[in-house]
Amino acid sequence: MTHKSLLTADARIKKRNAAEARFKAYGLGAIIIAMLALSLLLTSVVSTGSSAFKQTYATVSVPLTEAKLDKSGTRDLAVMKKVTTIGYTSLLRDGMVAAVEELGLDTTLSAKDIGGMLSKEAAATVRNRVLANPDIVGTSVMFKLLTNGRIDGYFKGRVTMESAALDGNTSPEELQLAQELADAGVIATTFNWAFLTAPDASDQRPEAAGLGVAILGSLYMMIIVLVLALPIGVAASIYLEEFAPKNRWTDVIEVNISNLAAVPSIVYGILGLAIFINFMEFNQSSPMVGGLVLTLMTLPTIIISTRASLKSVPPSIRDAALGVGASKMQSVFHHVLPLAAPGILTGTIIGLAQALGETAPLLLIGMVAFVREYPAAYTADAGLFGEASTALPVQVFNWTQRADPGFVERASGAIITLLIFLLIMNAIAIFLRRKFERRW
Amino acid sequence: MKDTPMTNAKISAKGVDVHYADTHAIKDVNVEIADKTVTAFIGPSGCGKSTFLRCINRMNDTIDSCRVTGDIRIDGEDIYDAKVDPVQLRAKVGMVFQKPNPFPKSIYDNVAYGPKIHGLARNKAELDEIVEKSLRKAALWNEAKDRLLSPGTGLSGGQQQRLCIARAIATAPEVLLMDEPCSALDPIATAQVEELIDELQKSFCVVIVTHSMQQAARVSQKTAFFHLGSLVEYDDTDKIFTNPEDPRTESYISGRIG
Numbered sequence: 202m203t204h205k206s207l208l209t210a211d212a213r214i215k216k217r218n219a220a221e222a223r224f225k226a227y228g229l230g231a232i233i234i235a236m237l238a239l240s241l242l243l244t245s246v247v248s249t250g251s252s253a254f255k256q257t258y259a260t261v262s263v264p265l266t267e268a269k270l271d272k273s274g275t276r277d278l279a280v281m282k283k284v285t286t287i288g289y290t291s292l293l294r295d296g297m298v299a300a301v302e303e304l305g306l307d308t309t310l311s312a313k314d315i316g317g318m319l320s321k322e323a324a325a326t327v328r329n330r331v332l333a334n335p336d337i338v339g340t341s342v343m344f345k346l347l348t349n350g351r352i353d354g355y356f357k358g359r360v361t362m363e364s365a366a367l368d369g370n371t372s373p374e375e376l377q378l379a380q381e382l383a384d385a386g387v388i389a390t391t392f393n394w395a396f397l398t399a400p401d402a403s404d405q406r407p408e409a410a411g412l413g414v415a416i417l418g419s420l421y422m423m424i425i426v427l428v429l430a431l432p433i434g435v436a437a438s439i440y441l442e443e444f445a446p447k448n449r450w451t452d453v454i455e456v457n458i459s460n461l462a463a464v465p466s467i468v469y470g471i472l473g474l475a476i477f478i479n480f481m482e483f484n485q486s487s488p489m490v491g492g493l494v495l496t497l498m499t500l501p502t503i504i505i506s507t508r509a510s511l512k513s514v515p516p517s518i519r520d521a522a523l524g525v526g527a528s529k530m531q532s533v534f535h536h537v538l539p540l541a542a543p544g545i546l547t548g549t550i551i552g553l554a555q556a557l558g559e560t561a562p563l564l565l566i567g568m569v570a571f572v573r574e575y576p577a578a579y580t581a582d583a584g585l586f587g588e589a590s591t592a593l594p595v596q597v598f599n600w601t602q603r604a605d606p607g608f609v610e611r612a613s614g615a616i617i618t619l620l621i622f623l624l625i626m627n628a629i630a631i632f633l634r635r636k637f638e639r640r641w
Numbered sequence: 642m643k644d645t646p647m648t649n650a651k652i653s654a655k656g657v658d659v660h661y662a663d664t665h666a667i668k669d670v671n672v673e674i675a676d677k678t679v680t681a682f683i684g685p686s687g688c689g690k691s692t693f694l695r696c697i698n699r700m701n702d703t704i705d706s707c708r709v710t711g712d713i714r715i716d717g718e719d720i721y722d723a724k725v726d727p728v729q730l731r732a733k734v735g736m737v738f739q740k741p742n743p744f745p746k747s748i749y750d751n752v753a754y755g756p757k758i759h760g761l762a763r764n765k766a767e768l769d770e771i772v773e774k775s776l777r778k779a780a781l782w783n784e785a786k787d788r789l790l791s792p793g794t795g796l797s798g799g800q801q802q803r804l805c806i807a808r809a810i811a812t813a814p815e816v817l818l819m820d821e822p823c824s825a826l827d828p829i830a831t832a833q834v835e836e837l838i839d840e841l842q843k844s845f846c847v848v849i850v851t852h853s854m855q856q857a858a859r860v861s862q863k864t865a866f867f868h869l870g871s872l873v874e875y876d877d878t879d880k881i882f883t884n885p886e887d888p889r890t891e892s893y894i895s896g897r898i899g
């Protein structure tokens with residue numbers, strides 16, 4: 202018999218090793234491609250969107266002339282409310298012009314153009330402050346006011362002297378003056394909290410648009426989804442997995458649940474429109490309807506993942522519990538459910554994350570409306586979560602539809618916000634899983 | 642079916658058949674198992690010992706494809722009667738499984754679970770006592786007393802099995818079914834469990850499935866030999882091992898089939 206050396210690999214072994222090496226290379230390649238795509242996506246979103254978290258403000262002293270704001274001199278709010286933002290615009294213009302003159306800056310711009318460097322939103326800001334505190338009328342007050350979108354864009358690098366020359370809404374002289382004001386400290390770019398708290402703004406005022414209403418709407422809907430989908434989904438799964446007889450009917454139900462998970466989300470929107478709005482007459486655009494639709498959409502996901510985690514609990518544990526005389530219910534709630542909990546939680550949070558990012562069904566139930574009022578969680582008129590609202594992904598969709606380039610930045614900023622929320626939710630899922638698993 | 646006359650049989654089975662979908666796992670088994678004795682079930686792998694054992698505490702109910710027919714009585718009561726709650730039955734008939742299956746909880750909680758759900762302890766002190774007594778009986782106390790709160794799944798295989806025994810006896814059952822309880826134990830632990838079985842026999846009815854002839858001979862007074870789903874021979878252990886009537890029994894115990 203010939204003696205084979207262990208030091209030289211034979212042909213079969215070589216072939217096997219080569220196949221293994223090839224397989225590993227494919228796997229690595231796939232992962233590298235995925236990582237590249239992901240980093241490309243993130244870089245593009247972050248590079249266009251991160252500037253949404255900064256905002257350019259002008260800090261100017263505005264003369265709140267009594268003759269303009271309160272002719273009667275009574276500080277009667279009903280009278281003062283008759284002065285619209287147009288009445289305030291001239292005061293802002295005076296304030297800006299005074300600031301320019303005080304610094305001795307040379308400019309060919311008209312007073313109207315200098316006043317126009319502020320956002321159209323600025324007049325509303327000042328008006329709200331005055332109406333909130335009428336006593337400041339007659340004095341000059343320092344305000345931190347939004348500049349217009351072009352100037353904001355200039356400081357963020359989106360608008361240049363060349364593009365301004367071609368732009369009807371601004372001019373190189375305006376940018377020149379803005380630069381000089383910035384050098385003097387009147388104009389500055391700071392962190393933009395308002396982006397997270399302010400409501401949406403009209404088409405001409407991207408600089409004022411914020412996510413406040415959308416975040417609130419999404420939050421309300423997530424509460425509804427969590428409160429409804431988690432208990433219903435888990436209860437349904439436990440019943441199907443542990444108690445229901447295994448027969449043709451449960452097979453039919455099982456197939457249907459899997460199918461529901463694959464139904465395009467827009468179909469749930471149509472369903473929601475028909476049932477919740479037309480038939481049950483909930484308010485259109487309300488987080489209640491949105492939440493119910495998203496609940497329907499999330500249920501199959503939660504049921505499928507819960508059933509999978511119940512299935513993965515070894516049957517010997519059930520035997521052990523039944524063997525010492527536990528009832529079926531005790532064996533499920535004392536032993537099976539705690540072991541399945543990490544999986545259930547992960548599934549639920551993934552379902553929630555999916556619901557958070559869902560757009561199509563919300564468009565159908567009218568959540569795409571322009572909403573400037575923060576929706577209250579409860580009002581006697583509209584009921585629980587009944588006031589009109591938008592949602593984060595819909596806001597993204599909405600902003601990408603608008604013409605002003607300032608909204609591109611806003612939309613990307615909203616995407617970043619959405620991604621951060623999703624990241625937080627996934628981190629919570631991982632944390633909970635670790636925490637529960639570490640026990641044993 | 643006419644009532645069994647009251648003998649000292651704790652468990653009596655008449656014409657029991659078990660089917661798993663297409664498999665006919667138990668074929669017309671008749672057996673009377675006496676109280677305060679140890680009865681051993683022996684036979685080649687797959688002959689239906691575990692299946693029959695699981696009929697006695699109705700664990701087969703949990704297997705959808707499993708159909709049990711015939712008559713099984715404990716203390717003269719038909720345990721498959723519609724009025725019988727399997728949960729109540731299983732509190733009376735404890736079971737130790739073939740593979741150790743402790744709960745993924747602490748050693749203490751493993752043993753305390755049964756007494757807790759059956760309300761056997763009025764307070765923590767009583768529960769502590771039950772846990773200690775059960776662990777001592779299962780020959781696990783010395784190894785476990787310093788780590789009662791660490792997970793039961795962290796024990797070695799043999800220790801886990803003894804934990805399962807402790808868990809089963811903690812509910813104070815009248816009948817204890819043991820499915821190869823020693824298959825994962827070393828000789829010392831096996832000897833301890835056998836001692837425990839001797840001890841339990843004084844007050845309980847013990848049924849043990851085993852692949853070890855020596856074990857059957859050592860611990861049991863009665864032995865039942867199963868082959869291909871039928872009960873071939875059932876008699877005093879001494880008789881089975883010295884003078885079996887059926888040639889199949891003889892060839893099995895002398896190692897020719899199995």
Ligand SMILES: Nc1ncnc2c1ncn2[C@@H]1O[C@H](COP(=O)(O)OP(=O)(O)OP(=O)(O)O)[C@@H](O)[C@H]1O
Pocket residue numbers: 661664666685686687688689690691692693704706739
């Ligand atoms: N859950 C089940 N579903 C279907 N068939 C089963 C099931 N459990 C056991 N069987 C079948 O029933 C027969 C008897 O099995 P059983 O487990 O009772 O044998 P056993 O005597 O305990 O064997 P071992 O000594 O190997 O444990 C075997 O043919 C087996 O394939």
Ligand SMILES: [Mg+2]
Pocket residue numbers: 690691692739820
């Ligand atoms: Mg077996």
